[in-house]
Amino acid sequence: MADTYDLVILGSGPGGYVAAIRASQLGLKVAIVERERLGGICLNWGCIPTKALLRTSEIYHYMQNAESYGLKADNVGFDLAKVVDRSRKVAGQLNAGVKGLMKKNKVTVVEGVGTVTAKGKLSVKQGDKTVELEAKNIIVATGARARDLPFAKADGKTIWTYRHAMVPTEMPTKLLVIGSGAIGVEFASFYNDMGADVTIVEMLPRILPVEDEEVSAFMDKALTKQGIKLLTGTGLEGLAPSANGVTAKIKHKDGKVVEETFSHAIVAIGIVPNTENIGLEALGVETDRGHIKTDGYGRTNVEGIWAIGDVTGAPWLAHKASHEGIIAVEKIAGGSPHQMDKANIPGCTYSRPQVASVGMTEAKAKEAGYELKVGKFPFIGNGKAIALGEAEGFVKTVFDAKTGELLGAHMVGAEVTELIQGYVVARQLETTEAELMETVFAHPTLSEMMHESVLGAYGRSIHY
Incomplete structure (x- = not known):
């Protein structure tokens, strides 16, 4: 006898587990199937543990350059095993947090390898045992894996x-x-x-x-x-x-x-979507180069089968997956969510210096036929950046000269992955240059560069 649910989610990454929580909030009976660890690649092997490693290297860099801050740090070194251990503990802590969230929200967690066997039916292999699940709707959130070179598969050694x-x-x-x-x-x-x-x-x-x-x-x-x-x-x-x-x-x-x-x-060199051997071919679910084709709500061409996250194509980002999950679940529950707008998804690179962006690049905006107003403000013109010893970088904003629409924002420098959200909110609210110019930015902050960049697009920059 199959266990019956309103919704079964295949995959517990940032798309799957967020969708499960929102579905529970909306009163649906939910099960989530996971073959490895709750939280998926992002939490266990991607976004979070890599940031723990990058934080270590950032601090190590500062220690090696302590003299520029008037400090002394002698015999600076590191223990690689402890560096890795800290990263794994961070991932482990968050994995435990997701387990707690599943329990709190009464989401049934089914461990094992899941396969969609028919519309509304999913089989989960647990070693020698198989568990059968049924649900009116199934969300595929199986993520992606690293792409190998065709002539050299990764061996984990060199x-x-x-x-x-x-x-x-x-x-x-x-x-x-x-x-x-x-x-x-x-x-x-x-x-x-x-x-x-x-x-x-x-x-x-x-x-x-x-x-x-x-x-x-x-x-x-x-x-x-x-x-x-x-x-x-x-x-x-x-x-x-x-x-x-x-x-x-x-x-x-x-x-x-x-x-x-x-x-x-x-x-x-990129990723490969995990869409093979989960039953999609037999159901006739349409794909494009391995990625599942969906509409703006996450629906596939097969009724009752939905897909979110990396399996649906670029951008391959955790926050995109989470947002897609919420949209799909709200649609399943009978709501009227907005459709996914990929143009408002920020991209972040957590290197030194950091990179962040949202919307069109200047070149793409020109290609699209827009007449532009472009503003650019350097970190060297910002008091907080100089005080931090992080005076390299810039903020760039691209506007439609006719309407004042913020077409894109692009940043490089310290902490820009935190700053970019201001422009993401501005785009979501369809803010124009007028509202941004009239907004008061706290001083001294790095965010003042965002204001100055907007002003600069219209020849009104104060500090540059």
Whole structure:
């Protein structure tokens, strides 16, 4: 006899568990199926533990540069095992927190490997035992995994994915990072600050290619200044374990292929959605290059089957998954939620310096035919940034010259991943330059640069 629910969610990442909580709040009887650990990749192997590692490398950097703050720190060093242990404990604490939230919200947690066997039916394999579940609606929130190089699968020894890079048993001496998206740049930043000799290979013309061109150019200079070697417009034609670590065949811009040996390599070339072997093909659920096709509410083409998060395509971000989960659940419960607007999803890179953005880049806005007003304000013009010793970076805002609509905002510098939310709220509220100009920003704060950037777009900047 199958256990019956109003909703069954396959996957407990930031999309799945948030959807489960909201569904319970709305009075639905909910079960969530998880094959590994509650919280999914983000909480256990992604967003959270990587930030714990990056916090360690940030503090280590400050300790090494204590003299610039009038302080002394002698014989600075680190214990790699303890660095990793702290990161894992942070993840463990949050995993326990999700367990508590499931219990508090009366969500049934079913451990095992789930497969959708028919509309409204899901089978969960638990070793030699199988549990049958039934529900009018099923949400697929199975996430994604790291993409392997076709010619070199990660072995966890010298060729790593992000999961291996988070729990190193030894410190790389010479590290190759393949891919310069957010994940690649974050790991490059961490290992460089911890003392590794780091090289980034990127086949596209610039690093962080989805960001505004000025942000990419700034990050290129900043990371190069920190000692990271950047090879853009460069391909990788081979990667293989060798006696000294791993040997890479790197094809440079001039077409010349050069072999170079590294102690380790991190593959950060994107993700593959976890949509195979969960029963979607038999039901006829439509996909696009492996990603499940949905409407603005998370509905697939098959009645009663919904999908949220990384399985539905870019942007592959935890907060996008969570928001999609809430929208889908509210629609399932008979509400009238807004449809997902991906243009208002912020993107953040937690490197040193940080990068954050929302909306259109200047180039994309021009391509779309907008007449623009663009403002830019440097960190060096902000009192708080100077006091913090973090005077490198800028804030850039892009407006529609005709309507004053905030088309996009782009930041690079200290704590911009916290600042970006101000512009996200502004876009959600459809704020124009007029409201932003009339808003009072506290002094002294880094957020004043946001105000100055807006003013600068209209020739009214005060401090620059």
